[in-house]
Amino acid sequence: MTLETEVQSLRQVPMFRDVDPARLKLLAFTSERVQFAAGQRFFSQGDPSDAAYVLLDGRASVLLNTPRGEIQVAELSGNALVGEMGILSDTPRSATIMAAEPTTALRIDKRVFLELLAQFPQMSLAVMRELAQRLERTNAQLVAQSSS
C-alpha cells in the first residue's frame, strides 16, 4: 500500500469527499500508517484526544464503559473515520476503540490536522458541512423518536 491508496481511502470518507486531491495527499503524507494487533486499543475512553484515525484495512469495535463493564456499541470497518470529534472539540475520548482483528489505520495527528484546517479553508468547509449534516441527521432522529 502506498500513499496513493491511502488517498483513495481518504476520498471515501464523507468528510474529505470534496477536498482537493493534492490536499488529501498532504493529509496522507503528514499522517502515519499504523498497524494494530487484534485486541490492541487505538485509545481508551477518557484518554486525551491526540489523533483521529481512518481505518484502511480490518475492523475495530467501539466500546463504552458502563457499570457492568465495557460493552460494544458498534463496529467500524473500511474507510471509517474515528476520533475526529475529540480532536475538533478538544474533549477526552468518549469511547474506546479496539482492533477486532489485525487492523491498519491512518493516524492523523491532531496538531497537523488543525494546522491543515487553519491553512486551507476548503478543508474547513468540508468538515463543517459534514458536521452540519450530522447535526441535521441527529435532529431528524430526535424528531422521529419524540413523535413515535
Add this chain to the structure above:
Amino acid sequence: MEKSLFRYIWTHSKRDQLFICFVVLLSQPFYFISLDLPRRIVNEAIQGEAFKDGNVTAPFLQLHFDWPQWLGGGSIRLFDGFEVGRVGLLIGLSFLFLFFVVVNNGFKYWINLAKGVLGERMLRRMRFDLFAMVLRFTPEALRTVKSSETATIIKDEVEPIGGFIGDAFITPVLLGMQALTALFFIMVQNVWLGLMALAVIAVQFTVIPRLRRELLRLGKERQLASRELAGRIGEVLDGIEVVHVHNAYAWERAEIGSRLFALFSIRLKIYNRKFAVKFLNNFLSQVTPFLFYAVGGYFALRGTLDIGQLVAVISAYRELPPPLKELIDWDQQRLDVQVKYEQVTQHFAEDRLGPTIEAGADAEDEPLAGPLVAEGLGLPGPHGDMIVENASFSLELPATVALLSNGSPAASMLARVLARRVRGFAGRISIGERDLTQLPLSVAGRRIAYAGVDPIIFPGSIRDNLVYGLRFKPTATAEADKREIAQRIAEAARTGNPFESIADAWIDLTRLGLKDEQDLDRVLVGLLEQIGMGESIYLFGLAGRIDPERHAALAERLVEARNRLRETFKSNGMADLVEPFDIDRYNDQASIAENLLFGVPVSDEFSGRNLADNPLFRSAIDRAGLTDRLVRMGLQIAETMTEIFQGLPPGHSLFAQFSFIGAEELPEFQAILRRRARGGHDLRREERTRLLALPLAYIEARHRLGLLDDSLKEQIVEARSFVRDTLEKADATGVEFYDPDGICMAAPLRDNLLFGRVNYQVADARHRVAEAIAAVVRELDLLEDVERIGLDHEVGAAGRLLSPQERASVNLVRCLVKRPDILIIDGALAPFDEERAGRILQALLEHFEQQSLFMVLSNDRQSAAFDVQMRFSDGRIVTEQTADPHRRAHGPGAENAQNIAGEVA
C-alpha cells in the same frame, strides 16, 4: 593593579627589559661594523687603497685600537692580521661582511623574539590579573558590570598593550641614543646649527603632544563606544527571545546602526586630527634642512662656516629624522596604550572589587555546627528600607530550619545573608565561636551551599556541573610529559599565573569517602534519582555515546544486552516491532542513505545532504550502477513534494516537519521539473546532486511513496560492499560501519542496544520497545552504567539543552554532593510542581538529619517537618521549635521504583 602602565611594566618585567636593552646595546658595534664594511670592500679591496704604496699584500683581520687624543693617543695592537693579496682581501672582506650579516640578523632575530615573548608574557599576566579581578567583583558591582564588555576588555582591549610592552623601554632607549648621537655630531660640527636643529625638535616635542591631547580624548571615547557596542551585541544575543517575540528587529537594527555611526564619526575625527598632526610633524622635520641650507649657506658665503662642515652637518641631519619620527610614533603609541590601560583599570576600580582571594591556604576546617547566634541583625530591603531591624535569634545547629516568608522579602534576604551572598547588613551572626562574615572562603565554600532561584549552569556535561563544587584544589597531578609540566610551571611563575592545571585530579575523593570516579558517578546518579531526575538521566544515557574505555563494564556486556533484547522481542511476539540491521537485507525502517552506508557517519562530509556531494560515496554508487536510479527517484520525490506542499506558505511548520524540500528550495526544484517536462533531459551536475540528496533521506515505511521495489532494494544491499570498499581503500574514516558483534561508537547507546530501527507502522511500537529496553537494562543490572553515560550529556550554553526542572535538579545535586554542613535553599524548587517539590523536600530532609538545612518557604504547609520555624514580621524574627517534627514515613522502595522507560525515537 598599578595606576600607571609603565610602573606595571617595570614592576613585572624590569629584568627582561634590562637584559634585552643590554643585548640591543651589545649588537650596536656589530651593526656599525657591517655598515662600515661595504666602504672598505670598495675602497680597500676593489679600488686598491690598501695596496696603493705598491704593497703586494695587505693585512686582513687586523685588530688595532687607536686611543682618542684626549686619552693620550697611541694605539694598541691586538692582532696584526693575515697578509693577503688583492683577491684574497676582497674574498676575505666579503666573507667578513657575510659573517656580520648573519650575526646582525641573529641579533635581530633574538631581539624580536625576546620582545615578542616578553610582550606575550606580560599580556598573559595582565589578562590573568584582570580575570582574577573579575572573580573579585562584589555582588553590588556585578549589577552594573556587563559580562560581554568585560570579556572584550580582557580579550581585545589589552591586546595592543601587550604588543607595546616589548617596545616600552627598549625603543625609546635605542632611538633616543641614535638621535642623540646624530645631534651630538651636528653640535660638534657647528653649535649654532645644532641649536637650530634642537629648537625645531623642541617644538616638535612640545607642540605635537599638545595637539595629540584631543586625539587621546577621542581615543578614549572610541574605546568606550566600541566596548559598549560589544556589550550591546551581547545583550541582544542574550535576550534574543524577547527581540523575536516583540518583533524588535527594526529597533535593534537602528540601535546598532546608530552606534556604528557614532563609532564612525569618532574615527573620522581621529583621522582628521591624526593626519593633520602628521602633516605638521613632517613639515617641521623638513624645515630644518631648509634652515641649514638658508642659514648655513649664508654663513658659508660669509665665510664663517666652511663648506665641508656644512655638508657634514646636512648629511648627519639625514640620520636624525628616522629615529625621531619613530620616537614620535612610539610616543603616540605610548599615549594610546596608556589611555587604554587607564580605561581598563577604571573598569576594575578598587571600589568594585572584594577582598583578594587567598590562594588555597588551608584554614582550620571544622564542621560548621554549634549555636547559630544572630545579634542586632538589620537587613536592608530592595528599596533601601530596613526590612529587619535589630533582630536577634539563636538556634542549635545542626537543625532544619524553615524560613517562612509569608510574602516578606526578609526570609530570602536572611537566606542570602547566611549564604554570604550579601555583605551589607547590620549586626553579627556567628556559628559556634566563628563570625559568619569572617569565615575564610575555603571553609565557606566547602561547608556552605546555596541554591537560589536561578540555577547557574556552565556549558559542559551534567557531570562537570555536578562536581563543580568539589573542585577546590588539585589532589594529584595528571600524568604528562615531565618537560612539558616543567615548562608550563616555569611560564606560570614568570607571569603570575596559577601552577595548577585543569588536567590534574581536582576532586578529593577520599574526603568524600569514595574509591574512584566510578564511585563518584554512583553517588551522583543516586542523588539525581533522589531528586527525581533518574528518568531524564537514563534517557540521556540511552541517547549518549559509549566510550569503551570509560565504560568498560557496559561495553563488554552491550552485545549480550543486544542479544537479550532480541530474544525478548522474539519470545514476547514483538519481533515485528524492530527491524534489525542485517547486512544481507534492506531495512525498510531506515533511510536509503543508512541502508547504503550500513553504518553511522562520524564526519560531516558523510552526513545529511553532504553525502550526495561526497566524491567517495558518489563513485561507490556509480560503480554499483545506482546513481541514475536514485536521481530518477529524486525527480519523483521532488514532483510529489512540489505537488503536495504547494499552497503552504513558506515557513509553515509542516514544511520543516515533513517536507524533503525546504520552502526556499521549492522554486528551484520546480524549475528543474519544468525543464524536464519541456523535454530537457540533461541535468546539470549540481542538479543531479540536489536530486540525489532527496532519496537518500527517504524511509520507505515512513514516507510510503512506493518508490522502492524489491530489485532496487536488492541493488542497494549489494551496493553496501561497494561503499565500504571504496571508503576503506581511500582510508576514509567518515563512517563507522555496523557490526552485529561489536559496538558502534558513533551511534547512540539506544541504537547499539536495538541494533535496528523501530517499526514506524506498528501502533505504540516506540513505547513498547522503550519498556522492553528498560526491562532488559534492569535485568542485566546495567541501569547504573546507562545513567553514568547520561552524566556525559552536554547541557548547552547556560544549560539551555536541559528543561527548567532538570536545571534546578542539577543545581540542587551540585549542592548536595559536596555534603555541606549548611545548605540554604531559596526558591530552587520553584520549577517543580507541588507534588514533586514535596517529594524533593522530603528527600532533602532525610538527607540533612546530620547537617543543617535552611529553606525559604512561602507558607506553613510543609513547615511542620522542619525542626525550627522562623517567622518574619514587623522587622522582627521569631523562631519556634517544632515539638516533634513529624516526617512522613517514606519507604525508599517506593521512590526507587522510578519510571525509566520513556520513548525511543
